[in-house]
Amino acid sequence: MSKAMSMDFLRPMTWAEALAAKAADPEARPILGGTDVMVELNFDRSRPSALLDLTAIPELAEWELRDGVVRLGAGVPYSRIITELGDLLPGLAIASRTVGSPQIRNRATVGGNLGSASPAGDAHPALLAAGAEVEVESVRGVRIIAVDEFFLGPKRSALQPGELIRAIGIPVTGGPQQFSKIGTRNAMVIAVCSFGIALHPAQRRVGTGIGSAAPTPLRAHAAEEFLGAELDWDGPLDRAVANRFGELVAAAASPIDDVRGTAAYRRHALSVLARRTLTWSWEEYRCV
Amino acid sequence: MTTVDMRYTGSALDRVEGLEKVTGRARYAFENFPADLVYAVPVQAAIARGEIRAVDVDAVLEHPGVIAAIWYGNAPRLVPSDNADLAVFQSRRVAYRGQYIAVVVAETYEEAKEAARLLRVEYAAEDHDVRLRADHPNMYRPEKVNPNYPTDTEHGDPDTALTVAPVLVDATYSTPAEHNNPMEPHATVAEWDGDALTLYDSTQGASGVRDTVAPLFGVPPANVRVISPHVGGGFGSKGGPSPYVIIAALAARHVGRPVKLAVTRQQMFAVTGYRTPTIQRVRLGANADGRLTAIVHDAFEQSSTITEFAEQTTTPTRIMYAAPHRRTTHRLVRLDVPTPSWMRAPGECPGMFALESAMDELAIACQIDPVELRIRNEPDADPESGLPFSSRNLVACLREGARRFGWADRDPAPGVRRRDRLLIGTGVAASTYPVYRRPSQATAQAHRDGRFTVRIAAADIGTGARTVLTQIAADTLRTSPDQVLVEIGDSALPAASLAGGSMGTASWGTAVVRACEALVEGLDRRDGDLPAAGMESSADTTEEIGAQRRLSRHAFGAQFAEVGVDTDTGETRVLRLLGVFAAGRIINPKTARSQFIGGMTMGLSMALFEESIMDLEFGDYLNRDLAQYHVAACADVRDIEALWVEEDDPHLNPMGTKGIGEIGIVGTAAAVANAVHHATGVRIRDLPIRLDKLMR
Ligand SMILES: Cc1cc2nc3c(=O)[nH]c(=O)nc-3n(C[C@H](O)[C@H](O)[C@H](O)COP(=O)(O)OP(=O)(O)OC[C@H]3O[C@@H](n4cnc5c(N)ncnc54)[C@H](O)[C@@H]3O)c2cc1C
Numbered sequence: 001m002s003k004a005m006s007m008d009f010l011r012p013m014t015w016a017e018a019l020a021a022k023a024a025d026p027e028a029r030p031i032l033g034g035t036d037v038m039v040e041l042n043f044d045r046s047r048p049s050a051l052l053d054l055t056a057i058p059e060l061a062e063w064e065l066r067d068g069v070v071r072l073g074a075g076v077p078y079s080r081i082i083t084e085l086g087d088l089l090p091g092l093a094i095a096s097r098t099v100g101s102p103q104i105r106n107r108a109t110v111g112g113n114l115g116s117a118s119p120a121g122d123a124h125p126a127l128l129a130a131g132a133e134v135e136v137e138s139v140r141g142v143r144i145i146a147v148d149e150f151f152l153g154p155k156r157s158a159l160q161p162g163e164l165i166r167a168i169g170i171p172v173t174g175g176p177q178q179f180s181k182i183g184t185r186n187a188m189v190i191a192v193c194s195f196g197i198a199l200h201p202a203q204r205r206v207g208t209g210i211g212s213a214a215p216t217p218l219r220a221h222a223a224e225e226f227l228g229a230e231l232d233w234d235g236p237l238d239r240a241v242a243n244r245f246g247e248l249v250a251a252a253a254s255p256i257d258d259v260r261g262t263a264a265y266r267r268h269a270l271s272v273l274a275r276r277t278l279t280w281s282w283e284e285y286r287c288v
Numbered sequence: 289m290t291t292v293d294m295r296y297t298g299s300a301l302d303r304v305e306g307l308e309k310v311t312g313r314a315r316y317a318f319e320n321f322p323a324d325l326v327y328a329v330p331v332q333a334a335i336a337r338g339e340i341r342a343v344d345v346d347a348v349l350e351h352p353g354v355i356a357a358i359w360y361g362n363a364p365r366l367v368p369s370d371n372a373d374l375a376v377f378q379s380r381r382v383a384y385r386g387q388y389i390a391v392v393v394a395e396t397y398e399e400a401k402e403a404a405r406l407l408r409v410e411y412a413a414e415d416h417d418v419r420l421r422a423d424h425p426n427m428y429r430p431e432k433v434n435p436n437y438p439t440d441t442e443h444g445d446p447d448t449a450l451t452v453a454p455v456l457v458d459a460t461y462s463t464p465a466e467h468n469n470p471m472e473p474h475a476t477v478a479e480w481d482g483d484a485l486t487l488y489d490s491t492q493g494a495s496g497v498r499d500t501v502a503p504l505f506g507v508p509p510a511n512v513r514v515i516s517p518h519v520g521g522g523f524g525s526k527g528g529p530s531p532y533v534i535i536a537a538l539a540a541r542h543v544g545r546p547v548k549l550a551v552t553r554q555q556m557f558a559v560t561g562y563r564t565p566t567i568q569r570v571r572l573g574a575n576a577d578g579r580l581t582a583i584v585h586d587a588f589e590q591s592s593t594i595t596e597f598a599e600q601t602t603t604p605t606r607i608m609y610a611a612p613h614r615r616t617t618h619r620l621v622r623l624d625v626p627t628p629s630w631m632r633a634p635g636e637c638p639g640m641f642a643l644e645s646a647m648d649e650l651a652i653a654c655q656i657d658p659v660e661l662r663i664r665n666e667p668d669a670d671p672e673s674g675l676p677f678s679s680r681n682l683v684a685c686l687r688e689g690a691r692r693f694g695w696a697d698r699d700p701a702p703g704v705r706r707r708d709r710l711l712i713g714t715g716v717a718a719s720t721y722p723v724y725r726r727p728s729q730a731t732a733q734a735h736r737d738g739r740f741t742v743r744i745a746a747a748d749i750g751t752g753a754r755t756v757l758t759q760i761a762a763d764t765l766r767t768s769p770d771q772v773l774v775e776i777g778d779s780a781l782p783a784a785s786l787a788g789g790s791m792g793t794a795s796w797g798t799a800v801v802r803a804c805e806a807l808v809e810g811l812d813r814r815d816g817d818l819p820a821a822g823m824e825s826s827a828d829t830t831e832e833i834g835a836q837r838r839l840s841r842h843a844f845g846a847q848f849a850e851v852g853v854d855t856d857t858g859e860t861r862v863l864r865l866l867g868v869f870a871a872g873r874i875i876n877p878k879t880a881r882s883q884f885i886g887g888m889t890m891g892l893s894m895a896l897f898e899e900s901i902m903d904l905e906f907g908d909y910l911n912r913d914l915a916q917y918h919v920a921a922c923a924d925v926r927d928i929e930a931l932w933v934e935e936d937d938p939h940l941n942p943m944g945t946k947g948i949g950e951i952g953i954v955g956t957a958a959a960v961a962n963a964v965h966h967a968t969g970v971r972i973r974d975l976p977i978r979l980d981k982l983m984r
Contacts, residue, residue, distance in 0.1 A: 044405070101921075182857055184979065185897055187923035190915065192979070259901055259911055265858075265980035272856040 008050035015057050015137075018164060021050075023139040026161040028052040032060070032075045033107035035100070036116045054164070060111070068172050071135070074111025074165040081110070089170055091126035091177030091198050098122055098181045101188050111165045114150065117157040117216075124151070124217035125196030126179050128209030133169040138162040144169070151216035173207075175199030176284035178277035181211070182269050184260060192261040195249065195273035199281050204233055208274070213253035213266050223248035223274065237282040245278055246271035296759040296769050297943065300878040304755045304769070305518070305748070314518045318475040320488040322546040325477070326355055328393045328539045329400040330532065330549065331407050332558060336385040336416035336907025337593075337624040343390055344408040353399030356543050357407060359390035364542060366504045366534070372594035373627050374504060376534045382411065383594045384626045385908040386558025388531050393539050393547060416624040418907045422460075422567045422588040427619040430598040434634060435789075437600050441672055444613035446573075449582035453573025457649045461570065461642040462974045463957075465900040465909065466563040468631050469919055470749075472520025473553055474560055478536040479546035484511045485537055489529070492522045493786025494779035495745045497529045504534060505541070517777035519749040523890075524630025525560045526749065527788045532559060557912040561629025562900060564589040564599050568642040573613070578654040578661045580611035585643060588619050592627040596620065599628065600635030604720050604954070605643050607842060610667035624907055630788065632890055633950035636721055637957075641894075644717035644958035645973065648965065652700070658716050658962070659686050659695060659846075670840035679937035681870030682718055682844035688933055689716070689846040689868040703969035710852035712863075713967025719845035719867070719955035723794065723946045726785035727830040730799035732761065732807040735822045739771050742803065746776040746796040747787040751949060752879025753796070759875055760797045760943060764804035774800075782826065790843075790947025793875065794940065795829070801942040802827030839939055843946040845869035847888070847959040853967045858982035862892050862960055865928045870935045872946035880948055884930030887952020892928075893920035894953070895960035899976050 010028060012018040022028055029048035031037045032055060040046050054060055060075035063085065070088055072081075078096035082105070086093040092110070099105050099122050113123040114134060124147070132147045136159060143163070150158050159165070177198040183189030194211035206227040208220045223245050230241050255266035308314040333340075345357040363377035376388060392407060394400035430439055450456060477488040485505065491497050494514040502509040519526065532551050540547040551560060566589050573582035587601035602616035631637075651658035663683050669676050690696065698714060699705075705712040730744040742761045748754040754774055762769040775781060785795045806825035811818070850864040867888050874880045897918040900909040911917045930952065937944055957975060965971045970982055 182859060182979070185918050185921055185924050186861065187921040189918070189921075259916060261978075262980045265983055268983060269857050269979075276856075 007048060009053065010050050011053045011056055013056050015059060015166070018052065018054055018057060019137060019139050021052055022164055023162045025050055030054055030115060030164055032109045032112045033077060035104055035108040036112055065172070070170045070172060072110060072168045072170060074167055075109050077107055077109055078105040088172050089130070091129055091179050091196050092123060092170065095122045095126040095179040095196060110168055114157065114165055114168070117151055117155050119154055119214060119216055120191050120212040121217065122181060122191060122194060122211065125194050125209030125211040126177070127168065127170065128217060128219050129177065129196040129198035129207040130170050130173060131207055134165060135167045135169060136163045137166045138164070148219050154215050173198050173200045175201040176281040178281050180273045180277050182273065190260065193255065193266045193270050193273070195270060195277055197277040197281055199285055201233065201285065204228070206231070208249065210249065210253055210270065213255040213270055218252065220249040220252035223252060236286065237279060242275045242278050246275035249274035294763060296762045297875045298873070299759070299876070301755055301759055301769055301876055303752055303879065304758050309518070316472055316518050316520060317477060317488045317490040317516065318548070318550050320477045322477065322479050324545045326393050326395055326543060326545050326547055327397040327400045328391050328536055328547045328549040329397070329404040330388040330535055331390040331392065331404050331409065332555065333382040333385055333387045333389045334409065335382055335411045335413040336418060338382050338411050338413040339380045340382060340389055341410040341412055348392060348403040348407050351399065351403045351406065353395035354392060354403045355395065356393045356539070357390060357403070358539060358542055364538060366538070367506045369504055373531055374500070374529065374534050376531050376538065383592055384558065384624055385906060386626060388535060388559060391535050391539050393543050416907045418623050418625050418902055419904055420565050420567065420588070420590045420621065420623065424621045427588060427621045430596060430618060430620045433598040433600040433603070433618050437603050440615070440617040441606055442615040443672060446582045446584050446613040446615045449613035450571055450573045450584065453581050454576050455574045455650065455653050457570070457572040457646050457653060459570060459646055459649060459973060461568045461645055463566045463638040463641055464975060465565045465902065466631060466894060466898045467557055467900050467917060468523045468525035468561065469914065469917065470521025470523055470525065473556055474526060474530060474532055474551040475549065476533050476536045477546060477548045478540040480541050483507050487512065487514045487533065487537065489514055489516050489533055490519050490526055491516045492519065492526045492747050492749055492788055493528070494747065494777060495783040496786045497533065498779040500529050501533060501537060505537065512779070514779040515777070516747060519747060522749040522787065523632045524634060524788060527630050527786055530560050553914065554912040557900065557909045558626045561627065561631070563631035563634065563638065564591070564628035566601050566638045568601065568639070570642050570646040572646055572650050574650055574654060576654060578650065578656040578664050580609055580665050582613040583609065583611045584615045586617045587639065590621055590623050590625055590628065592625055593622045595627040597628050601639040604636045604639050606672045607670055607840065608643060608718065608720060609665040610671050614671065632887065632953050633721060636950065636954045640717070640719065640954045641957045641975065644955050645961055648715065648958070648962040649971070657698070657700065659690050662686055662718055673840060675838060675840040678839040678841045678939035679935055680842065680844060681933055681935050682846070684933045685844055685846040685868040685870050686718070688931070689848050689866055692868070692931065693848040693866050695848065702966050705967070707852065709854055709856065711855055711967040712850065712852050713963045713965065714848065714850045715959045715962025715966055717847045717955035717958035717962060719847055719869070719951055721790055721843050721947060721951040721954055723841035723843060723940060724789040724791035725794040725798065725833055725941060726791055727828065727833050728784040728795045728799040729782035729826065729828045730796070730803040731782055731824055731826040732765070732803040733822055733824040734807055734811060734818060736818050736820065739773065740765055740767065741773045741775060742800055743775045743781045744796050744799060745779050745781040745784040746792060748776060749787050751787065751792065751883060752876060753787065753792050755879055756793055756875045757796060757800055761800050761804050764801050765808060790949040790951065792949070793943070793945050794947060797943045797945065798829045798832065798941045799827050802829060837939060841940065843869065843871040843951050845951050845955065847955040849959040849963040851960060851963040851967055853964060853982060858979035860896055860964060860977055860979070860982065861926070862924070863926060865892060865956070867930045867952060869930065869932045869948070869951060871932060871948045871951060872935050872937050872940055873944040874932055875943060875945060881930050883948045884952040885928050887950060888928060888930065888956050889920055889925050891953040891956020892925065892960060894975060895957040896976050
C-alpha cells in the first residue's frame with residue numbers, strides 16, 4: 001500500500017506519552033472530540049501522518065478551581081461545561097449551549113475549538129472576554145499564552161511544533177457574563193457573527209470578544225477602554241454609553257461578505273449584540 | 289363506484305416496517321454486498337462547458353486496487369435514447385460543472401476514491417453562461433411543461449383588463465435554486481448475470497427504473513430487476529434513474545463484477561436534480577371590492593443545455609381564483625447548469641409563493657382581509673377548463689384555519705405589534721395540489737393459514753405507503769392488517785407507477801383494492817375452500833383509470849403562519865404554523881400528519897433558509913453540504929400543526945383519497961413571507977428571507 005494511503009493511529013494513555021509522541025512526529029494530528037478532525041479527513045482536506053488520540057488521558061477531561069481560576073482540561077466536552085460550570089463560567093456555558101447539536105456538544109471540546117482556531121469558534125469570544133490563558137506544553141516545557149495572543153490568522157494559532165493544548169485557565173470574574181450569536185437558523189449553525197462580554201467588577205473592567213467578524217476572534221480594545229473610562233459602576237447604564245460601546249465594537253471588526261451574511265450586516269449586528277449583552281449584564285450586575 | 293368499507297382505513301396504524309427500521313434491520317441500497325463486489329467512484333467535470341481532450345487512464349491503473357477507469361474514450365456505447373443526461377460517457381462534451389465524466393472502479397471504496405481524485409483530465413474549456421435572468425436573449429417557449437401541461441394559456445383579454453382595473457398589483461418574485469436533501473443519499477449496487485441486470489437502488493419507482501435502464505443496455509425490461517424495499521427519502525430526486533445508476537450498471541458490465549456506487553452529499557448538488565430558480569411576474573387586476581378581473585402570471589426558469597426540464601410554475605394559477613381575463617406563461621433558457629428536476633411539488637410550490645404573495649399585496653391594496661379576499665374569488669368551476677371540480681373545499685380550509693388560528697380580530701396594520709424585541713405578524717396563504725392517478729397492477733394471494741400477500745411494485749420512500757396499502761388491503765379482504773403482508777419495492781412485482789406527483793396511494797391503492805376484490809369474489813365463489821397452493825387474483829387499472837370522468841381534481845389547503853422578527857437583527861422565527869387541508873379521505877392520520885407537517889417544515893425551510901448559490905465564476909453551486917446549505921433544524925420548528933376537513937369525494941378512487949405528499953409545502957413560504965410583511969412592513973419578494981434582506 002502506498003504511503004499516501006496509510007495513517008498511524010496513536011493512543012497514548014498518559015500526558016507524558018502524548019508529548020513524546022507529538023515530539024517524535026510533529027505532524028501527528030491531535031484528536032479530541034473529532035468533530036473538526038473527522039470532517040477534515042472525510043472531505044480529504046488534510047492527510048496527517050498519524051492521528052494522536054488524546055481521549056484516553058484522564059486529566060484532559062477534568063477541571064479544577066484554584067485561586068479564582070478554573071483550569072479546564074482541553075478535553076472537557078461542552079455538555080459538561082453546561083452542566084458543571086454554569087455558575088463559575090457563565091459566559092462560556094452560554095456559548096457552549098449554542099454549539100451544534102446535543103450530539104456535537106457531547107463530544108466537542110474547548111481544546112478542539114482552540115486547536116482549530118476558526119474565527120467562528122463559539123468558545124473564543126467568551127474566553128477573550130474572561131481573559132483566559134491557554135496552557136500549552138511540549139517536551140520542551142510549558143508555555144502560557146494569553147488567549148488574545150493565541151489566534152494569529154484564520155485557522156492559525158500560536159501553537160508551535162510539538163505543542164499540545166493541556167488546559168485553559170479561565171479566571172472566575174465573579175461578575176455577569178453574556179454571549180450572543182447570530183445564525184441564519186436556530187441551531188446547528190456557524191455564527192454569522194457573535195459577541196461575548198464579561199464584567200470584571202473587582203477590576204472595574206469589561207472584557208469583550210468578537211467572533212466571525214474578522215480573520216481571527218479578537219477583543220474590542222477601544223470599546224473596553226471606553227467603558228473603563230465611562231462606566232459608572234454604581235449607577236444605571238447610560239444609554240448613550242451603551243450605544244457608543246456598540247459602535248466601537250462594530251468598528252473593531254473587519255468583516256467580509258460571504259454566503260452567511262454581508263459585511264455591512266455583520267457590523268450592524270455586532271453593534272446590536274454588544275449593546276444588548278452589555279445591557280443584560282448590567283441589569284444582572286445591578287440586581288445582585 | 290365501489291368504495292372500501294372502512295375499518296382499518298382511517299385508523300392510526302403504526303408503520304408496519306417501523307420495528308425493522310428502528311432496529312437497523314431494514315436494508316437500504318448501499319447495504320447490499322454481493323460476492324466479488326467492487327466500488328465505483330465517479331469523477332466530476334471541473335469545467336462548466338467545453339470538451340474533454342484526454343483522460344490519463346493508464347496512470348491510475350497503476351494505483352493499488354484499481355480495476356478500471358472509464359470515460360468517453362473507452363466506455364462501451366449505450367443505445368441512444370432521448371434522455372441526454374443518461375447517455376453517460378457517450379460524448380466528449382461537458383454540459384455543466386460537476387457532470388459525471390468518468391468513473392474509477394477499484395477493490396475498495398478508498399482505493400477508488402483516491403484514484404478518482406488523482407485521475408488527470410485534460411479539458412478544452414469554453415466560456416460558460418450560468419446566470420438566469422428574465423431578459424436573457426435565449427429565453428424561449430418550451431413545447432410543454434412538466435409533466436405534460438400546455439406552456440401558455442390565455443382567456444379573455446388580460447392586457448386590456450389590467451389597464452382598466454381599478455386596483456392593480458404588479459410585482460416580480462423570485463425563488464432560488466434549491467436542492468433535495470433526503471436523509472439517504474442516492475446509491476446503487478449493480479450486478480450482471482449474463483444479459484440480466486440486478487440493481488439494488490434507492491428509487492421512488494422500481495418499475496420506471498427498469499423500463500428506462502433496460503433499453504440503454506439493449507436488453508428487454510424483463511432482464512432487469514430493480515430492488516428497493518426501503519428508501520430514506522426522495523422528494524422527487526429519486527423519481528427516475530439519475531446518471532449514477534447507468535454508470536454503476538455500465539461499470540459492472542465493463543469489469544464483469546458487481547459494482548457499488550454511492551453518490552456523496554456534495555455530488556448531489558450537481559447530479560441528482562434540483563428545483564430550478566424562478567423569476568415570476570404576477571399581475572392582478574381587481575375591482576375595489578377585491579374581485580379579480582385579470583390574472584397574469586409569467587415564469588422564467590432555467591434548464592441545462594442537454595435536457596429540457598420545464599417546471600410547471602404557473603399551473604396552480606390556472607385553477608386557483610375566478611377572473612374572466614387571464615394568462616399564464618412559461619419561458620425557459622438553457623444554461624451551462626445541471627439539469628433541474630422534480631423537487632417536492634415542482635411548479636405548485638414556487639408558483640404559489642408568487643401568486644399567494646401577490647394575493648396578500650392585493651388584500652392590502654383593497655383593504656380587505658386576506659382570508660376574505662380569497663373567499664371572494666372562489667370560482668364555481670375550474671376557471672380555465674370550465675370543468676366542474678370533483679370537490680373543492682378551499683373555503684372550508686380557510687374558515688377552519690382562521691377559527692383555529694385565532695385570525696378573527698387581526699389588525700391588518702403592518703409593523704405595529706411588539707413583544708419584547710420582536711415584531712409579530714401573521715400571514716395566510718392558500719395551498720393546492722392536483723390529484724393524479726396512474727395505471728398500476730397488483731396481485732392478492734390467499735394462503736391456507738388465513739393470511740394474505742399483496743404484491744405491487746410500489747415504493748415507500750418514508751411516506752408510510754406500505755402501511756396504508758396494508759390497511760386498504762385488510763379492509764378490502766375483510767381481515768385485519770396483521771393478516772396481510774404487502775410486498776413492494778421490487779420491479780419483479782406487478783408493475784406500478786412511481787412514488788411521485790402525490791399519486792402513490794391513489795394509483796397503487798386502486799390496484800390493490802381491485803386485486804383484493806377479485807380475490808374475495810373468488811374465495812366467496814369457492815365458499816372459502818382453498819386449494820393447497822392458495823389462490824391468487826390480479827388487477828390492472830389501465831382501463832378503469834382511462835375511463836374516468838373528466839373533472840377538475842385538486843386538493844386544497846390553507847396555511848397560517850405567525851412570525852417574530854427581531855427588530856434589530858432581522859432574525860426571523862416562525863412561532864406558529866398551522867395547515868388545514870382538504871384532501872379527500874385520510875387513510876392513516878398518523879402517517880398523514882407526518883406528510884403534512886413534513887411538507888410544511890420544508891416550506892418553512894424554503895421561506896427562511898434554502899438557497900443554492902451559483903458561483904458565477906466557476907459555474908457550480910457553492911454551498912454543497914448541510915453545513916452550508918441550510919435546511920430547517922428542529923429548533924426552527926416550534927409549533928406546527930396540520931389538520932384536515934372532512935371531504936367526501938366520490939369521483940376519485942375506491943378509497944376516496946387525494947394525494948397528501950406535496951400539498952404541505954405549497955403556500956407555506958408565502959404564508960411566512962406574508963407574516964413577515966405584517967410584522968415588519970417589509971415585503972420580501974426574493975426568497976429566502978435572509979436576515980440581511982430585512983435590515984437593508
Ligand atoms: C455538525 C457540527 C456542528 C458544529 N457546530 C459548531 C458550533 O456551533 N460552534 C462551534 O464553535 N463549532 C462547531 N463545530 C465545530 C467543532 O465542533 C468545534 O470546533 C469543537 O470545539 C471542536 O472540538 P473537538 O474536541 O471535536 O476537536 P477535534 O476535532 O478533535 O480537534 C479540532 C482541532 O484541534 C486540534 N486539537 C485537538 N486537541 C488538541 C490539543 N489537545 N492540542 C492541540 N491541538 C488539538 C486537532 O488536531 C484539530 O486541528 C461543529 C462541528 C460539527 C461537525
